[in-house]
Amino acid sequence: MELEFPKLDASLLQPGTPESIPVPAGQFWVFAYGSLMWDPGFEYREAIAATLKGYHRRLCLWSIRYRGTEDRPGLVLGLDRGGSCRGYAYHVDGTLTASVVEYLCDRELLIGSYDPRLVPVTLEDGRRVTALTFVSKPDHPHFAARLTLEQTVSVVQGAVGARGCNRSYVINTVSHMDHLNINNTELHRVARRLESIENPATS
Numbered sequence: 001m002e003l004e005f006p007k008l009d010a011s012l013l014q015p016g017t018p019e020s021i022p023v024p025a026g027q028f029w030v031f032a033y034g035s036l037m038w039d040p041g042f043e044y045r046e047a048i049a050a051t052l053k054g055y056h057r058r059l060c061l062w063s064i065r066y067r068g069t070e071d072r073p074g075l076v077l078g079l080d081r082g083g084s085c086r087g088y089a090y091h092v093d094g095t096l097t098a099s100v101v102e103y104l105c106d107r108e109l110l111i112g113s114y115d116p117r118l119v120p121v122t123l124e125d126g127r128r129v130t131a132l133t134f135v136s137k138p139d140h141p142h143f144a145a146r147l148t149l150e151q152t153v154s155v156v157q158g159a160v161g162a163r164g165c166n167r168s169y170v171i172n173t174v175s176h177m178d179h180l181n182i183n184n185t186e187l188h189r190v191a192r193r194l195e196s197i198e199n200p201a202t203s
Helices: 094-108 149-158 166-179 185-195
Strands: 028-032 046-063 074-092 114-123 128-136
Touching: 028 094, 028 114, 046 128, 046 185, 074 094, 074 114, 074 149, 074 166, 094 114, 094 128, 149 166, 149 185, 166 185
Parallel strands: 028 128
Antiparallel strands: 028 074, 046 074, 046 114, 074 128, 114 128
């Protein structure tokens, strides 16, 4: 069955503000599970593999700016409830906290589909820290219900936004997951299928 795209109008959405992003009193860490793993865009003192329990990464948000448009939305990753998620934790120097918060606000809260939260993560070396991360909002208009593999591949393959094609976003993320020995069967299936077909964005 052909997928019908939702009616998405960015003008009706409320972007976040830097004041809406919680900042811990001590060290400032950011937990990355999607494009922030391979394109953080901010300075950091340390990057280390880390695990967050209680959430898993999923292509669960429609993208109408960075990886798609209102007419042809793409799909980007969010944190959905249940399971666990392995990614990177970035330790940000305290003197850069304000500028990094402002940058992350502009990048992640453009249409308000993420909820910025402080969460406990376990670093690869055993340390436990509190980190800022971005959890998808299940009640947001851009939250995507689970799609079939074929539907997901069709959406991602044909979407292009301000930060590039949706296809590259998924493949790059899975590549960095492989470097961390992260096994996410659903995302890997999508990436392998995308790699096996021609990319219309470059053909």
